[in-house]
Amino acid sequence: MKFFLALLSLIFAVVLADEHDHAAHSDYVVKTNADLLRYRDECVSKLSIPADLVEKYKQWNFPDDEKTPCYLKCILEKFGLYDEEKGFDVHKIHHQLDGDKVDHSDATHGAIENCAKEAAAAGDDACVRAYRGFSCFLKDNIQLVQAGVDKGSK
Template identity: 40%
Template sequence: MKLFIVAALLIVAVQGDYVLKTLDDLQTARKECILENKVPQELVAEYQKRIFKEEGVTPCYIRCIFTRLGLFDEKTGFITENYLKQLGRGDTVKDGVVGCYDNTGTDTCLWAYRAFTCFTKQGFLPEGY
């Protein structure tokens, strides 16, 4: 029983230790996700113009970035507490952020992409994203 309690406390401690990501972290994640998802150069050019169409590798590229930044889990979706910390607006926007989640179906790339488009429309993207 003691081992279980210690393990549970470690899990909570790890989850509570989210470290805010910098713009350098975001740039690194973008570069790694471009390579990992084999994003064609014409899509990279669109991304640089803030154009993210729901086609090709774009949804998986979006998921990759959020995952690398510790904001998305491929089994459960967005990690709300981490996202709110990164957003820097506290719980005041929690309902709106959670309202952007659409985890229907099994395609986690689409989960991340749909939330990203909602975050964009609602102004729930951290600065620099």
Template identity: 35%
Template sequence: MQSQFLLLIAAVATLLVAQTAAKFQVKTPADAKKALEECREEFYVPDEIYEKYLNYEFPDHLRTSCFVKCFLEKLELFSEKKGFNERAMIKQFTYRNFGDVATVRHGLEKCIDHNEAESDVCTWANRVFSCWLPINRHVVRKVFA
């Protein structure tokens, strides 16, 4: 009985996310790969650093912050004007497995800010994503594998 109730709640939450993020189209692994490659070309990322990016590991490096911003913008998860699109992130990373909703939301609740620190946009995008990603790296890899 309790598991049926939880499934119902997950279904309703997913439906609400789907309706509110209707304009956002879920990105495929090919979309993610294309975004990674385009950002690599734009920011001249060295091979050894790019190999880590391909595994969704973003180490401290001169190019990482703006690379992350570029990647997230190409996936329509972040924009310079509006910041992170939380609904799009939930839709993107839970469409295959509704069981990931709690983890994705927890990461967003913990990490999202509205750049109150007035950081440059690359630092802002990277700060939030670097906080969210360790909680959800397994979800990102699953969705973009």
């Protein structure tokens, strides 16, 4: 009986924490293509990204080179989707992709979570973690990512 009560208390605490966590993300403002362009300019300037790489980024091509991982980290941080200490914010990413009517129990959410976990296991370098997580999700969901930025523009 004590075990059952302890288990029930734990489940209740997790549910409350999840609801509180979700509430903190409900005020996320979906970013637009204009935001992306501004953030791109800021990150390119800050990191001295060469023009040839910028052209690749505009085509949604993110090579695994010396500059790109930190560029993506910069962009994701400006979007509010990634934090060097905490990693990816799965709920905010899902909001960016699907808007305010997001269903955090769907397959997209699961895919974001899986890529966030893969990124967290990528080592100590925050740029590498950002790159790995973004690349993981982009690999199978590029149209959704592109639409997530375009959606906020309309």
